[in-house]
Amino acid sequence: MLLLWRSLTSLLPWSRPSPATPSAIHHHLPLCIRFDTSKPIPAGRRTASSVAPPPELVKKALFVPPGVAKEDVTVGMVLPGSNIVVGPYAGDARIKQAEFVKSSSRAKDCPKDGKPEFAIIGRSNVGKSSLINALVRQKDIALTSKKPGILICCDFVCSWTAGKTQLINHFLINRSWYIVDLPGYGFAHASESARMDWSSFTKGYFQNREMLVAVLLLVDASVPPQKIDLDCANWLGRNNIGMTFVFTKCDKAKGGKGSRPSDNIQQFHELIRTCYREPPPWIMTSSVTGMGRDELLLHMSQLRNYWDNDDDDDDDGVL
Numbered sequence: 001m002l003l004l005w006r007s008l009t010s011l012l013p014w015s016r017p018s019p020a021t022p023s024a025i026h027h028h029l030p031l032c033i034r035f036d037t038s039k040p041i042p043a044g045r046r047t048a049s050s051v052a053p054p055p056e057l058v059k060k061a062l063f064v065p066p067g068v069a070k071e072d073v074t075v076g077m078v079l080p081g082s083n084i085v086v087g088p089y090a091g092d093a094r095i096k097q098a099e100f101v102k103s104s105s106r107a108k109d110c111p112k113d114g115k116p117e118f119a120i121i122g123r124s125n126v127g128k129s130s131l132i133n134a135l136v137r138q139k140d141i142a143l144t145s146k147k148p149g150i151l152i153c154c155d156f157v158c159s160w161t162a163g164k165t166q167l168i169n170h171f172l173i174n175r176s177w178y179i180v181d182l183p184g185y186g187f188a189h190a191s192e193s194a195r196m197d198w199s200s201f202t203k204g205y206f207q208n209r210e211m212l213v214a215v216l217l218l219v220d221a222s223v224p225p226q227k228i229d230l231d232c233a234n235w236l237g238r239n240n241i242g243m244t245f246v247f248t249k250c251d252k253a254k255g256g257k258g259s260r261p262s263d264n265i266q267q268f269h270e271l272i273r274t275c276y277r278e279p280p281p282w283i284m285t286s287s288v289t290g291m292g293r294d295e296l297l298l299h300m301s302q303l304r305n306y307w308d309n310d311d312d313d314d315d316d317g318v319l
């Protein structure tokens with residue numbers, strides 16, 4: 001089922017990394033893989049990619065979900081502050097109930113009840129826990145911190161310090177699916193001895209979670225694009241892990257060119273544009289103002305419902 005889901009997500013930008021030569025996207029920034037989305041999609045789930053979208057949408061590289069033909073996309077179908085088109089799989093996105101279930105120090109200790117889940121990942125202090133609190137509308141379900149404390153070097157080596165998200169935290173939503181808060185990556189002042197290999201922890205989580213619907217890769221929109229975020233996106237892409245870029249702190253309006261969220265987001269798009277055959281979904285959010293909250297939940301509902309539906313079809317032997 002997992003493999004089938006991942007092949008169906010060839011509509012999505014992250015699937016099937018190409019073995020082709022990576023192309024440089026920026027001399028300061030890492031090489032990136034151009035993700036190949038050419039794998040055939042079963043009939044009935046196919047989008048018509050040969051037809052151009054309406055002229056007003058041409059400028060925006062849209063994420064067109066399963067069940068929508070590109071030529072049918074209208075402006076009203078695009079979620080505000082995003083490139084995400086809403087399709088027929090979008091459903092009831094309301095969070096009626098949320099509870100913290102458990103913290104796991106190892107991937108193999110995570111819940112094994114087969115419920116679908118979304119993982120929240122990003123640099124330390126990017127706002128992962130704050131976003132979870134905003135999504136579920138509870139102030140402290142996920143603990144937030146003032147200072148970044150997790151360290152990761154180039155290929156993801158991290159250390160934990162007190163007061164940060166240090167474990168894999170599962171939150172059960174509507175008793176049917178999970179949001180997962182993961183430790184942050186990034187640079188911090190931590191001793192060498194306190195380091196541990198992110199590969200054996202968070203990477204282990206990604207590679208073993210069959211119920212993972214998608215990763216929300218959080219990117220701080222209040223600072224210019226960071227190499228480590230692009231490295232992380234590339235790592236997820238190379239491992240066929242579906243991702244949505246969630247820009248955080250979009251309420252922060254700093255002065256000066258290049259530091260405004262809109263400028264930073266645009267720069268980020270320019271850097272990743274050449275890495276994907278199909279545009280990855282992205283959305284602007286603020287945990288302070290609530291910007292993007294409902295839109296992100298709607299996007300998650302369509303990914304989740306498609307994932308569930310795919311599971312049913314699989315059981316029926318339809319595909």
Ligand SMILES: Nc1nc2c(ncn2[C@@H]2O[C@H](COP(=O)(O)OP(=O)(O)OP(=O)(O)O)[C@@H](O)[C@H]2O)c(=O)[nH]1
Binds near residue numbers: 130143252288
């Ligand atoms: N202005 C603004 N501040 C935010 C936003 N989201 C988070 N913050 C602030 O950023 C800081 C870090 O937030 P956290 O949610 O703890 O970040 P985290 O990514 O969970 O951090 P780690 O668990 O250490 O990896 C806190 O001071 C938050 O109040 C946002 O949307 N806007």
Ligand SMILES: [Mg+2]
Binds near residue numbers: 129143144181
């Ligand atoms: Mg946190």
